[in-house]
Structures are given as structure tokens and as C-alpha cells.
Amino acid sequence: MTKADIINEVAKSTGIEKIKVQSVVEGFMDSVKTSLIKGENVYLRGFGSFVIKTRAKKTARNISKNVTMLIPAHKIPSFKASKAFAEKVR
Secondary structure (H helix, E strand, O other), X not given: OOHHHHHHHHHHHHOOOHHHXXXXXXXXXXXXXXXXXXXXXXXXXXXXXXXXXXXXXXXXXXXXXXXXXXXXXXXXXXXXXXXXXHHHHO
């Protein structure tokens, strides 16, 4: 499902114009991105959590050049579904 599909579904189920739904969906995504960039986790009860995970530094190999390289520690965004949501998907 794409963002356009989500906008169409919400517009159809609520009767709100697609333009307004699109601005709300994009506003929601911007809020989540902004919070994660600031280092704040986002918790949506009954849906899941958008959290920042820290990856430790590690060594890796570039097999085409046969070189060992160091990948520094870094942070990545992650999503974890709520227990109730995960159970419904199963």
C-alpha cells in the first residue's frame, strides 16, 4: 500500500476531501520525522512505536577490493508494532 492508497482509503471512509487528507497524512509523517531527528521516540498506543536504535561500531569487509573497513556507531529509525497489532497480523 502506498501513501496515495492510504489517502484514498481515508478519504473514502471519512468523506473528507483528498487534498485535506493528504495534508494531514503528510503533516503526521513530518511530525514523526521531526521527533525522531530530535531523538524523541513516538508512541502510538494500539499501533506501535517509532524509536531510534543505536548500532554499535563494527568491522566489515569489502570483498570486491579485499579490504577491511570500520563502520562507526550510528543511529537508525525503527518501528516496533504493538502487541495487539502484531497479534492481529499473525
